Amino acid sequence: MLESASGDAVDAYVAGIGGADAARIAELRSEWGLDQGPAFRLRAYLSALAHGDFGWSTAFQRPVLGILLERLPVTLITMGSALALAFLLGIALGFLAGWRPNGWLDRILSLGSLALYAMPGFWLSLVLILVFSVTLRWLPASGFETMASGKAGLERAKDIAWHLVLPVSALGLLYMTLFLRLLRDGMEEVWHADFIRAARARGVTGWRLALNHVARNALAPVITMLGLQSASLLGGSVVVESVFAIPGFGRLAAEAVSRRDTPLLLGVVLFSAVVVIVMNLLADLVQAWLDPRIGASERVA
Structure with missing residues (x-):
């Protein structure tokens, strides 16, 4: 449900810091893996979860x-x-x-x-x-x-x-x-x-x-x-x-x-x-x- 909502973590982050240029937005999406499709991100998440890795929080950067x-x-x-x-x-x-x-x-x-x-x-x-x-x-x-x-x-x-x-x-x-x-x-x-x-x-x-x-x-x-x-x-x-x-x-x-x-x-x-x-x-x-x-x-x- 969260994936189907409009916007993503980068949009929320940019709105919180007051905006950013297109190059920085594209860089953040690539860094956080948001430039990939939902199916790819799900496979990557499940693979990491199998090894005890719950992922990286984009909101808290931890x-x-x-x-x-x-x-x-x-x-x-x-x-x-x-x-x-x-x-x-x-x-x-x-x-x-x-x-x-x-x-x-x-x-x-x-x-x-x-x-x-x-x-x-x-x-x-x-x-x-x-x-x-x-x-x-x-x-x-x-x-x-x-x-x-x-x-x-x-x-x-x-x-x-x-x-x-x-x-x-x-x-x-x-x-x-x-x-x-x-x-x-x-x-x-x-x-x-x-x-x-x-x-x-x-x-x-x-x-x-x-x-x-x-x-x-x-x-x-x-x-x-x-x-x-x-x-x-x-x-x-x-x-x-x-x-x-x-x-x-x-x-x-x-x-x-x-x-x-x-x-x-x-x-x-x-x-x-x-x-x-x-x-x-x-x-x-x-x-x-x-x-x-x-x-x-x-x-x-």
């Missing part, structure tokens, strides 16, 4: 692999924190909603989650900045950490955590609603199962019944969604990281598109695919641990 390795920790910290917030808050509120399906608390939480899910990511981010950074002045409005602060160790970790409160909240709240609805709907279905009636007949009631029997059996699809949502979270981070100026993969992908940097964009996609695969593998392992029948069925098959 090897793509080095840029990706610099941004990867930021992405893992931001995405992991947002996913943990979304999951933990989602199952907590989903449990409360599924405790009494169609009750007053369930209706309030369902209506609130629906309204939150309908909010665009950039709008929620701007509202959080306006309230907590501009009006209350409690939290920083942008950045991953304080620039040139000289902090290290625990002090740096605290500074990073302080800067990530708003972006992680913006990402986490948007995806929390999915986990809430999944657990709530799953619990409503499990309440009518035969083994729940059998548990009640044995005298199991109250929180013990809801936690150990209803919620645990309704948690499997939520764990599956945890792995699947890692891909959506990476996509949603493009907007949030751009608003909060977080130097992660999301903002890097946006910069690669705007500056027509195809090798950099492909590198972001490949690294993101690896992250999503690992997240889905971990989700499958957790699901097998929660429900031993899954692992048993696979061994039988």
Whole structure:
């Protein structure tokens, strides 16, 4: 898609420096390999990738692999924190909603989650900045950490955590609603199962019944969604990281598109695919641990 768009990396570079003559433009295209056709460049890229070379970033004038390795920790910290917030808050509120399906608390939480899910990511981010950074002045409005602060160790970790409160909240709240609805709907279905009636007949009631029997059996699809949502979270981070100026993969992908940097964009996609695969593998392992029948069925098959 990026190759079919009008213009190329040289056009974006020349526009950024204020222009250049035709000879310099032709020289840059030859130097960056853009004077060759897309098929030739694809073959060259795949050949280099097979040897561990992710190419050269025309936007940053550096090897793509080095840029990706610099941004990867930021992405893992931001995405992991947002996913943990979304999951933990989602199952907590989903449990409360599924405790009494169609009750007053369930209706309030369902209506609130629906309204939150309908909010665009950039709008929620701007509202959080306006309230907590501009009006209350409690939290920083942008950045991953304080620039040139000289902090290290625990002090740096605290500074990073302080800067990530708003972006992680913006990402986490948007995806929390999915986990809430999944657990709530799953619990409503499990309440009518035969083994729940059998548990009640044995005298199991109250929180013990809801936690150990209803919620645990309704948690499997939520764990599956945890792995699947890692891909959506990476996509949603493009907007949030751009608003909060977080130097992660999301903002890097946006910069690669705007500056027509195809090798950099492909590198972001490949690294993101690896992250999503690992997240889905971990989700499958957790699901097998929660429900031993899954692992048993696979061994039988």
